[in-house]
Amino acid sequence: MSPRTPKQFQEIREEKMTLIMDVALEHFAKEGYFSTTINHIARHAGISKGLMYNYFDSKEALLKAIIHRSVNEIYKYLDINRDGYLNETEFEFFIRKIDVLLKEKKYFFRLLMQLLIQNDVKDEFPKAFPESDSFIHPGHEPGDNYYPTQILKMFTDYFYRKKEEKDRPYDPAGELEFFKTVMLGYSVKALFSADKKDDTEVKEIDKIIELFK
Amino acid sequence: MSPRTPKQFQEIREEKMTLIMDVALEHFAKEGYFSTTINHIARHAGISKGLMYNYFDSKEALLKAIIHRSVNEIYKYLDINRDGYLNETEFEFFIRKIDVLLKEKKYFFRLLMQLLIQNDVKDEFPKAFPESDSFIHPGHEPGDNYYPTQILKMFTDYFYRKKEEKDRPYDPAGELEFFKTVMLGYSVKALFSADKKDDTEVKEIDKIIELFK
Amino acid sequence: MSPRTPKQFQEIREEKMTLIMDVALEHFAKEGYFSTTINHIARHAGISKGLMYNYFDSKEALLKAIIHRSVNEIYKYLDINRDGYLNETEFEFFIRKIDVLLKEKKYFFRLLMQLLIQNDVKDEFPKAFPESDSFIHPGHEPGDNYYPTQILKMFTDYFYRKKEEKDRPYDPAGELEFFKTVMLGYSVKALFSADKKDDTEVKEIDKIIELFK
Amino acid sequence: MSPRTPKQFQEIREEKMTLIMDVALEHFAKEGYFSTTINHIARHAGISKGLMYNYFDSKEALLKAIIHRSVNEIYKYLDINRDGYLNETEFEFFIRKIDVLLKEKKYFFRLLMQLLIQNDVKDEFPKAFPESDSFIHPGHEPGDNYYPTQILKMFTDYFYRKKEEKDRPYDPAGELEFFKTVMLGYSVKALFSADKKDDTEVKEIDKIIELFK
DNA sequence: GATGAATGAGTATTCATTCAT
DNA sequence: CATGAATGAATACTCATTCAT
Numbered sequence: 001m002s003p004r005t006p007k008q009f010q011e012i013r014e015e016k017m018t019l020i021m022d023v024a025l026e027h028f029a030k031e032g033y034f035s036t037t038i039n040h041i042a043r044h045a046g047i048s049k050g051l052m053y054n055y056f057d058s059k060e061a062l063l064k065a066i067i068h069r070s071v072n073e074i075y076k077y078l079d080i081n082r083d084g085y086l087n088e089t090e091f092e093f094f095i096r097k098i099d100v101l102l103k104e105k106k107y108f109f110r111l112l113m114q115l116l117i118q119n120d121v122k123d124e125f126p127k128a129f130p131e132s133d134s135f136i137h138p139g140h141e142p143g144d145n146y147y148p149t150q151i152l153k154m155f156t157d158y159f160y161r162k163k164e165e166k167d168r169p170y171d172p173a174g175e176l177e178f179f180k181t182v183m184l185g186y187s188v189k190a191l192f193s194a195d196k197k198d199d200t201e202v203k204e205i206d207k208i209i210e211l212f213k
Numbered sequence: 214m215s216p217r218t219p220k221q222f223q224e225i226r227e228e229k230m231t232l233i234m235d236v237a238l239e240h241f242a243k244e245g246y247f248s249t250t251i252n253h254i255a256r257h258a259g260i261s262k263g264l265m266y267n268y269f270d271s272k273e274a275l276l277k278a279i280i281h282r283s284v285n286e287i288y289k290y291l292d293i294n295r296d297g298y299l300n301e302t303e304f305e306f307f308i309r310k311i312d313v314l315l316k317e318k319k320y321f322f323r324l325l326m327q328l329l330i331q332n333d334v335k336d337e338f339p340k341a342f343p344e345s346d347s348f349i350h351p352g353h354e355p356g357d358n359y360y361p362t363q364i365l366k367m368f369t370d371y372f373y374r375k376k377e378e379k380d381r382p383y384d385p386a387g388e389l390e391f392f393k394t395v396m397l398g399y400s401v402k403a404l405f406s407a408d409k410k411d412d413t414e415v416k417e418i419d420k421i422i423e424l425f426k
Numbered sequence: 427m428s429p430r431t432p433k434q435f436q437e438i439r440e441e442k443m444t445l446i447m448d449v450a451l452e453h454f455a456k457e458g459y460f461s462t463t464i465n466h467i468a469r470h471a472g473i474s475k476g477l478m479y480n481y482f483d484s485k486e487a488l489l490k491a492i493i494h495r496s497v498n499e500i501y502k503y504l505d506i507n508r509d510g511y512l513n514e515t516e517f518e519f520f521i522r523k524i525d526v527l528l529k530e531k532k533y534f535f536r537l538l539m540q541l542l543i544q545n546d547v548k549d550e551f552p553k554a555f556p557e558s559d560s561f562i563h564p565g566h567e568p569g570d571n572y573y574p575t576q577i578l579k580m581f582t583d584y585f586y587r588k589k590e591e592k593d594r595p596y597d598p599a600g601e602l603e604f605f606k607t608v609m610l611g612y613s614v615k616a617l618f619s620a621d622k623k624d625d626t627e628v629k630e631i632d633k634i635i636e637l638f639k
Numbered sequence: 640m641s642p643r644t645p646k647q648f649q650e651i652r653e654e655k656m657t658l659i660m661d662v663a664l665e666h667f668a669k670e671g672y673f674s675t676t677i678n679h680i681a682r683h684a685g686i687s688k689g690l691m692y693n694y695f696d697s698k699e700a701l702l703k704a705i706i707h708r709s710v711n712e713i714y715k716y717l718d719i720n721r722d723g724y725l726n727e728t729e730f731e732f733f734i735r736k737i738d739v740l741l742k743e744k745k746y747f748f749r750l751l752m753q754l755l756i757q758n759d760v761k762d763e764f765p766k767a768f769p770e771s772d773s774f775i776h777p778g779h780e781p782g783d784n785y786y787p788t789q790i791l792k793m794f795t796d797y798f799y800r801k802k803e804e805k806d807r808p809y810d811p812a813g814e815l816e817f818f819k820t821v822m823l824g825y826s827v828k829a830l831f832s833a834d835k836k837d838d839t840e841v842k843e844i845d846k847i848i849e850l851f852k
Numbered sequence: 853g854a855t856g857a858a859t860g861a862g863t864a865t866t867c868a869t870t871c872a873t
Numbered sequence: 874c875a876t877g878a879a880t881g882a883a884t885a886c887t888c889a890t891t892c893a894t
Contacts, residue, residue, distance in 0.1 A: 012853080032331050034247045038889060048855045050892085059889065110330065117327050117405065118245045177417055178395075185398025192330065204390055216876055217873050225878065251864060261880050266865065438874080458757050460673045464868060474876045476871085485868065536756065543753050543831065544671045603843055604821075611824025618756065630816055642855055643894050651857065677885060687859045692886065855894085863887075870880075 017055050020045050021066050029107035032114060033063060070108040074101060084150060086158045092209050094154075098183070099205050102190040109191050155179065179212050230268050233258050234279050242320035245327060246276060283321040287314060297363060299371045305422050307367075311396070312418050315403040322404050368392065392425050443481050446471050447492050455533035458540060459489060496534040500527060510576065512584045518635050520580075524609070525631050528616040535617050581605065605638050656694050659684050660705050668746035671753060672702060709747040713740060723789060725797045731848050733793075737822070738844050741829040748830050794818065818851050 023045040027036040038059055042049045056062040078097060086094060102109060159172040159179065186208060217225075236258040240249040251272055255262045269275040291310060299307060315322060372385040372392065399421060449471040453462040464485055468475045482488040504523060512520060528535060585598040585605065612634060643651075662684040666675040677698055681688045695701040717736060725733060741748060798811040798818065825847060 009853085016853095032247070034245070035331075037887085049890085050855055051853075053890070054853070114327075114330050117323065117330070118248070174416060174420060178420060181398035181402060181417065181421075182395055183398070184401050185394035185396070188397055188401055189394060203387065204394065207387060207391060208394075215873065216874085217878090219876090221873085222877065229878085250862085252862095262865085263867080263881065264879055266867095267878070270865095272864065435874085442874095458673070460671070461757075463866085475869085476876055477874075479869070480874075540753070540756050543749065543756070544674070600842065600846060604846060607824035607828060607843065607847075608821055609824070610827050611820035611822070614823055614827055615820060629813065630820065633813060633817060634820075641894065642853090643857090645855090647894085648856065655857085676883085678883090688886080689860065689888080690858055692888095693857070696886095698885065855892105857891105857893090859889105859891080861888100864885090866884075867882095868880105870878105871876105872878090873876085 013055070016047065016051070017065075020047070020052060020055060020062070021069060024062055025066050025070075025107050025111065028063070028066070029110040029114075033111070066108075067112070070105060074105065077101065078151070084154050084157070086154055088213050091158055091213060095183075095205065095209050095212075098187075099190070102187055106191060109187070113188075113191065175212075182208055182211075226268070229260070229264070230278075233260070233265060233268060233275070234282060237275055238279050238283075238320050238324060241276065241279070242323040242327075246324070279321070280325070283318060287318060287321075290314065291364070297367050297370070299367055301426050304371055304426060308396075308418065308422050308425075311400075312403070315400055319404060322400070326401070326404065388425075395421055395424075439481070442473065442477070443491075446473070446478060446481060446488070447495060450488055451492050451496075451533050451537065454489070454492070455536040455540075459537070492534075493538070496531060500531065500534075503527065504577070510580050510583070512580055514639050517584060517639060521609075521631065521635050521638075524613075525616070528613055532617060535613070539614075539617065601638075608634055608637075652694070655686070655690065656704075659686070659691055659694060660701070660708060663701055664705050664709075664746050664750060667702070667705070668749040668753075672750070705747070706751070709744060713744065713747075716740065717790070723793050723796070725793050727852050730797055730852060734822075734844065734848050734851075737826075738829070741826055745830055748826070752827070752830065814851075821847055821850075 020041065024036070024041045027041060027044065031040075038049055038052060041062075042052050045052075052062070056065060078094070078101075156172075156176055159176045162175070163170045163172045186204065233254065237249070237254045240254060240257065244253075251262055251265060255265050258265075265275070269278060291307075291314070369385075369389055372389045375388075376383045376385045399417065446467065450462070450467045453467060453470065457466075464475055464478060467488075468478050471478075478488070482491060504520070504527075582598075582602055585602045588601070589596045589598045612630065659680065663675070663680045666680060666683065670679075677688055677691060681691050684691075691701070695704060717733075717740070795811075795815055798815045801814075802809045802811045825843065
């Protein structure tokens with residue numbers, strides 16, 4: 001019955017915030033951001049509406065926090081801050097990491113896609129939600145921390161380096177573009193196809209790696 | 214001062230319905246189905262809310278009518294009811310048709326993607342909105358008129374026929390799967406990238422055709 | 427193709443008005459005044475909404491016209507303008523007339539009851555819709571044409587006259603009141619019970635007549 | 640500053656629900672169910688529209704809750720679950736109880752009559768709203784708990800028992816029917832007549848009791 | 853920190869009524 | 874006389890957000 005220490009309070013706070021974000025993410029992804037009510041989230045998280053507003057200023061703030069958290073986790077997982085050089089082994093490794101992410105962060109990516117599809121949302125979250133265009137033609141300052149740019153640069157370098165290794169005609173820009181197309185298609189399929197346990201899709205990622213390695 | 218003829222009424226009706234559907238489709242695609250209010254549609258169409266309900270029973274009925282109309286237009290344009298045999302020339306022709314559709318029916322396909330992403334909507338429109346899964350593994354009866362199945366069969370046949378023409382090892386199922394991945398990625402990029410007039414993407418469709426022909 | 431004469435126009439007018447009122451009365455009685463839409467009436471009468479407004483200024487005006495018509499028909503049928511004297515034979519005859527009316531003007535009386543139940547409606551139609559209170563204690567001028575008053579007076583006279591014929595103690599006011607209770611109960615049952623063809627109810631009116639004759 | 644206990648919340652809830660139901664019942668009875676708007680109820684109850692929907696899912700749910708409450712209260716007050724045998728003293732007692740109910744639950748019974756008059760509503764509330772027909776010819780299983788049936792059976796027994804006590808010709812079925820007619824007429828008058836403080840109506844219930852005892 | 857009662861601006865929908873033709 | 878397209882005020886209902894306790 002002794003009063004809780006500040007540290008304990010902090011732990012409670014973080015636990016609750018994590019709980020709320022987890023529940024919210026799942027329902028945002030499954031039922032859509034607009035269709036998911038605060039009431040619904042609170043009820044499923046086993047807390048009151050009021051408490052939700054104690055932790056997050058608004059429904060939109062909750063959404064941003066969720067995205068921020070997931071982006072950071074992905075950022076860490078992908079370990080972008082390394083030298084940014086991809087050799088063939090690293091390329092394969094990186095693609096497989098993305099494939100893992102698509103499954104493990106399925107809810108997040110589904111939510112992200114929902115939001116990207118909506119123009120007005122896109123305009124409001126230009127940083128957190130890189131538009132597909134900015135992904136393709138990023139207009140960001142050199143050296144900035146905007147990680148889609150970094151990833152893109154990594155792959156750009158990778159494909160341009162390959163050109164030098166080839167003796168036959170090779171169009172690195174086109175190859176990069178096609179690679180992005182394939183990855184996007186693969187991602188969408190991974191996110192929105194019903195889960196199935198045959199190894200069709202398992203093999204497809206191998207085929208993609210083979211193709212671009 | 215003579216009263217309007219039934220034909221005149223019919224014309225007015227069709228004009229207004231087309232107007233409403235056009236305006237609604239654009240806003241559904243841009244701002245999302247749920248975020249687009251009936252008020253908004255009416256204001257942009259220059260009519261009253263009440264008139265909307267004179268022509269469409271509900272917001273959902275409007276949505277269904279829009280989808281129905283677009284599906285029919287696409288159906289006609291793609292001319293599915295031919296023999297269903299694709300030779301290489303027809304294959305190229307068909308892909309280019311799809312490419313044209315992606316641009317001309319951009320709003321519709323954007324809307325469709327929004328709806329497909331939302332689970333609950335998917336369940337309600339199983340025919341009009343082929344789920345991504347049914348697109349990949351259609352469970353429909355042979356011979357039915359369900360056109361995604363027909364299209365898929367056409368391409369399946371195409372890829373299996375190629376196998377016989379090749380002397381080197383060839384996996385038609387894997388090839389079909391990869392083709393779908395590429396088309397999906399290409400479609401998403403086409404639908405959600407900012408329009409640009411350089412010829413980067415113009416070339417990409419050529420590359421895709423080249424790859425699978 | 428000769429132009430219609432004014433008389434023919436008049437006939438068309440009256441036919442249409444009768445048609446509209448008939449259809450409206452049925453639907454008002456069955457579905458309720460508020461739940462019955464002008465559209466519904468027009469559709470079932472086979473005419474356009476506009477035409478309805480050509481004949482009746484408003485939905486309320488239509489209601490009033492229907493009531494006015496029925497009241498007049500009933501008035502005529504009951505032949506109130508006779509001397510107002512009821513002997514025993516005439517008493518029986520009158521009760522049987524009311525019984526017939528309850529069946530033949532079922533829709534009208536059902537509608538009337540709906541309206542009487544609603545206070546605000548009662549206040550608006552004090553003449554057409556005699557409140558139950560005014561029926562019991564009419565506050566109208568002597569000699570006026572307000573027929574519930576006349577009917578009431580007729581029965582009052584009837585029961586007071588019976589007093590003189592009796593040698594046993596007899597309370598004409600109480601008898602009148604009880605008579606009204608019985609007639610009201612009988613009417614409500616007649617109007618809202620499911621029609622049945624056994625002779626239970628046939629006998630009940632006989633019993634009532636017997637009791638008060 | 641300490642948070643409210645669950646019990647306090649419960650009390651607030653019950654108080655507000657009672658308030659809302661009381662206000663709604665009065666207005667439903669006076670202005671009619673359809674004519675009474677949620678806005679109206681909220682304004683007269685001194686609360687917001689939103690709060691009403693916090694406690695009741697819909698206008699119809701509110702109506703059902705009101706009916707359910709009143710039916711339960713009446714059920715308790717009439718104490719149906721006794722042996723179901725009526726001697727003459729109990730008969731008088733029961734009739735007087737009904738008379739009291741008619742005055743104390745005036746609003747409820749007015750509302751009930753409105754609803755019974757509307758065909759479609761009757762079909763939806765067969766249990767809560769015994770149709771006049773089922774009151775007269777109940778088609779329910781013997782022994783069921785449907786209380787109009789129980790009450791009817793009680794009176795049926797009462798009148799058939801009287802037959803045996805009489806030496807003169809006596810038709811119990813006809814007597815029961817006539818009793819129902821009288822009670823219905825008396826009820827309708829009690830519910831819809833303007834309140835008056837003379838003792839005319841006080842005496843009528845005495846007369847009715849006298850007549851059937 | 854925690855609760856849920858309370859609010860009100862916003863949303864889809866209805867429907868009597870008007871009016872150009 | 875006749876039509877039905879067009880309007881807009883009104884209605885039931887939702888939901889993010891606030892706040893007293």
